[in-house]
Amino acid sequence: MQKNVLLYSSLGVLGSAALCGCGSSPKQQAQKPNIVFFFADDIGAECFGCYGNADFETPNIDSLSCQGIRYTNMNAQPLSSPSRVQVLTGQYNDRNYVAFGYMNDDENTFAHLAQQAGYNTAIVGKWQLGRDRKMISRLGFDESFCSQVTLYKESRDATHTDRYANSIWDNNGRHFEYAQYGPDQMEEYAFDYIDRQVEAGKPFLLYYTEPLVHTPHVATPDTEEWDLDYGSRFTDGQDTCYFRHMVKYMDKQVGNLVRHLKAKGVWDNTIFIFSSDNGTSTRIVTRTADGSMERGGKGEANYFGTHVPMIITWGDKIKPRTEDHLVDLTDILPTMADAMGVSIPADWVTDGVSLYPELTGQGPVKKDMVLIHFNPLWPTSPSPKASRYAMNDSLAYFWDGRIYNYRNDPRFTQPVKYDEASDELKTSVAKLKARVDEFKDFYPDKPGAPRRGKYKTFYDWAKPQNPF
Numbered sequence: 001m002q003k004n005v006l007l008y009s010s011l012g013v014l015g016s017a018a019l020c021g022c023g024s025s026p027k028q029q030a031q032k033p034n035i036v037f038f039f040a041d042d043i044g045a046e047c048f049g050c051y052g053n054a055d056f057e058t059p060n061i062d063s064l065s066c067q068g069i070r071y072t073n074m075n076a077q078p079l080s081s082p083s084r085v086q087v088l089t090g091q092y093n094d095r096n097y098v099a100f101g102y103m104n105d106d107e108n109t110f111a112h113l114a115q116q117a118g119y120n121t122a123i124v125g126k127w128q129l130g131r132d133r134k135m136i137s138r139l140g141f142d143e144s145f146c147s148q149v150t151l152y153k154e155s156r157d158a159t160h161t162d163r164y165a166n167s168i169w170d171n172n173g174r175h176f177e178y179a180q181y182g183p184d185q186m187e188e189y190a191f192d193y194i195d196r197q198v199e200a201g202k203p204f205l206l207y208y209t210e211p212l213v214h215t216p217h218v219a220t221p222d223t224e225e226w227d228l229d230y231g232s233r234f235t236d237g238q239d240t241c242y243f244r245h246m247v248k249y250m251d252k253q254v255g256n257l258v259r260h261l262k263a264k265g266v267w268d269n270t271i272f273i274f275s276s277d278n279g280t281s282t283r284i285v286t287r288t289a290d291g292s293m294e295r296g297g298k299g300e301a302n303y304f305g306t307h308v309p310m311i312i313t314w315g316d317k318i319k320p321r322t323e324d325h326l327v328d329l330t331d332i333l334p335t336m337a338d339a340m341g342v343s344i345p346a347d348w349v350t351d352g353v354s355l356y357p358e359l360t361g362q363g364p365v366k367k368d369m370v371l372i373h374f375n376p377l378w379p380t381s382p383s384p385k386a387s388r389y390a391m392n393d394s395l396a397y398f399w400d401g402r403i404y405n406y407r408n409d410p411r412f413t414q415p416v417k418y419d420e421a422s423d424e425l426k427t428s429v430a431k432l433k434a435r436v437d438e439f440k441d442f443y444p445d446k447p448g449a450p451r452r453g454k455y456k457t458f459y460d461w462a463k464p465q466n467p468f
Contacts, residue, residue, distance in 0.1 A: 032117065032203040033314065033339055034270040037332065038257065039087070039207070040250055041080065041126060041214040042298055044279035045072075045309045047247060052289045056247040060255030061311065064274060066320055068313030069358060075328040075370045075391070076278050078298065078305030080214075082376060083277040083329055084129060088139070090333030090350035093373040094388070094439045098449050100376045101457030103129040103139075108348050110333040111140025114205040117340035120197055124190045125209030126163065132455035133173035145189040146170050147182055147211060152458040158236060163211040164218060165233035181221050183212055187253055191260050198264045205336070208257070212250035215281060217242045220249040240283050268315030271339055271359070273332065276308040301374050301387035303396075303410035318359055326367045326393060331355055368392065369432055373439065375446060379459045382445035390432035395425075397432035399442045 045051040048058045050065035051072075077083040081100045082093050088109040089096060098104060111121045122143040123136060131152075136144040147163045149170040160166040167182040171189075179185035190208060197204040216238035219225045223245045225232035232242070254274065261267040280286070280296025287293055297304025310327060312318070330352030337344050338356035353367045375386045388399040396404045401418035403425065416425065418433070436442075 031269070032119070032341060034197075034204050034206075034261075034266055035114070035119075035273070035336055035339060036206045036208060036257065036261070036270055037273045037336075038254060038275075039125075039209045040274070040276040041209075041211055042278060042281055043213050043247070043250075043276045043308070044296055044298075044304060045074070045307050046286055046288060046294045046296075046304070047280055047284075048309055050311075051309060053286055054289045055287045056244050058247065058251045060251045060258065061274060061309070064254070064258070064272070064311045064313050067316075068272075068311055068318045068320060069355075070322045071310040071312075071327050072322055072324045073326050073393075074275065074308050074310035075306040075326070075372070076276065076308045077329070077372065078278050078300055078374050078385070079376050080277050081128060082374060084209075087277075087329040087332050090330050090344075090348075090352045092330060092351045092371045093375065094371070095349060095351075096449050097373070097375070098377070098451055099457060100378045101128055101130070101459050102451065102453075102455075104449065104452045105130065105132065105135040105138045105455075106452060107139065108345075109140045110336045111205065111207070113140075113333070113337050113342050113344065114340060115140055115142070117203075117342040119203045119205045119340060120200075121205045121207075122190075122193050123207040123209060124186045124193070125207075126211045126214075127170075127209070128458065130453060130455045131458065132453065133170060135453065135455065136173065141207070143193060144170070144172055145177075145186055146209075147186075148458065149173070151176070156235070159234060161216075161218075161234060163214070164216075183210065183249065183253060184221065187256060190257065194260060194264060194266075198266055203340075205340075210250055210253065212253070213243060213246040215283075217246060217281075217283070220245050222249055222252070243281075243284050268317075270315070272313045273310070274312075275310040275329070275332075279305040279307065297411075299376075299385055301372065301385055301389070302412040303406045305374075306370075306372060307410070312355070312359060314359055319361065323358060323364070325365065326370050326391070327355065328352070328367075328370045331367070335359075369435060371435055372396075375442075375444065377445060379457055384444065386444035388436055388439060388442045390435045392428075392432060395429055395432065397429040397436055399436050399439075403429055 047053050050062040085103050089107050114121045121141050123141045124145045127146040128148040131150050151168050155168045156162050163182045167179050169177045171177050216235045218238050219232035231237040279298045281298050282296050284296045285293050334352045334354035335356050338354045370391045373388050376383045389396050394407045396406050402415040404412045
């Protein structure tokens with residue numbers, strides 16, 4: 001949305017812009033499918049009803065699982081920035097990850113592919129990959145409406161946040177907008193963006209990087225305390241009791257987005273991908289349908305740190321079902337490429353497998369392994385949880401020779417040492433070991449790729465700390 005508005009413009013200005021041109025009839029949209037990628041923040045698979053949760057209300061996401069493919073073994077990295085670099089580039093972190101809150105702006109992304117395919121592209125939501133207002137467009141996005149671009153600590157105090165209540169959002173690197181509640185403001189921008197693309201008859205890629213349900217766990221506009229206790233909106237009022245309200249609000253936004261796509265007549269030609277960037281906060285313990293209580297695994301090098309939801313729908317074109325094979329965030333880019341009808345350039349290095357054949361009923365997809373190269377590289381301190389390991393359908397092999405059966409031991413508490421393993425077990429992890437060993441001399445906080453940009457992260461200013 002490119003409007004000349006004053007700094008910290010009001011919600012009313014943004015909302016009124018969304019009404020412009022509503023009396024005209026939209027042009028016939030191109031046949032290429034639109035793509036909406038809804039990327040939730042800090043929530044593992046165990047928090048959704050369709051994955052067996054008994055605590056939280058997720059009816060809209062559960063409904064999506066009945067309309068498309070629900071992947072039961074989807075994996076991210078255990079933390080936000082590593083996952084966001086991975087999904088944008090389709091590469092494992094050992095190839096191009098630099099530091100937390102940073103991404104080199106000369107990388108190739110799925111947004112570049114979309115532009116090559118004739119799509120308009122937009123990112124709406126959390127950025128957190130470098131303090132440079134121009135880099136988002138350099139990475140392939142025609143439009144952006146994001147938090148955590150240049151403003152972060154500068155926008156927070158006792159009555160302001162960086163993404164939720166009383167927050168400031170970067171509108172296309174041209175001006176800032178005030179939001180009474182950030183997720184509502186980004187939703188309005190997304191709706192307006194969709195409206196304009198439908199009116200223009202142009203296919204679009206919308207990367208919707210939802211900030212919910214990241215900490216701080218605070219009240220939402222649908223929480224009773226929002227009006228009764230003003231402080232509940234801010235960090236000082238945070239309480240894990242609000243987590244369920246944040247989950248419900250995120251689910252509500254999924255439903256709103258689906259309904260808007262249907263109202264504009266483009267749902268049947270939109271590939272809708274729902275996933276998350278890492279496991280749930282370790283502050284959260286959830287109850288599953290079988291009665292067990294599961295603590296979140298964010299920042300942990302185990303299955304609860306990486307196991308996230310993924311559901312893909314495409315109108316009525318996909319036969320609803322579950323797929324149990326391995327998938328991870330590197331698979332998003334090649335899937336988008338095939339859906340958009342564009343080839344990945346020969347000089348791009350990518351690690352993913354396209355899931356498009358499964359979307360079109362051409363047969364199952366095979367993925368041999370997933371690599372977890374988890375080295376957050378916080379500029380403020382080494383990460384004690386840094387690890388490198390690879391997984392197949394049941395086993396995980398670590399850089400230091402530990403082997404786990406994550407199906408039986410998802411917390412990774414019962415290792416078998418490689419030197420003491422049976423010949424059969426060694427054979428089972430041979431391919432995993434070969435991939436892990438490609439990165440020589442791994443150790444926690446070993447530097448990654450060099451910074452090639454002149455911008456900084458949000459954490460370069462911080463005092464030394466251990467974020468875990």
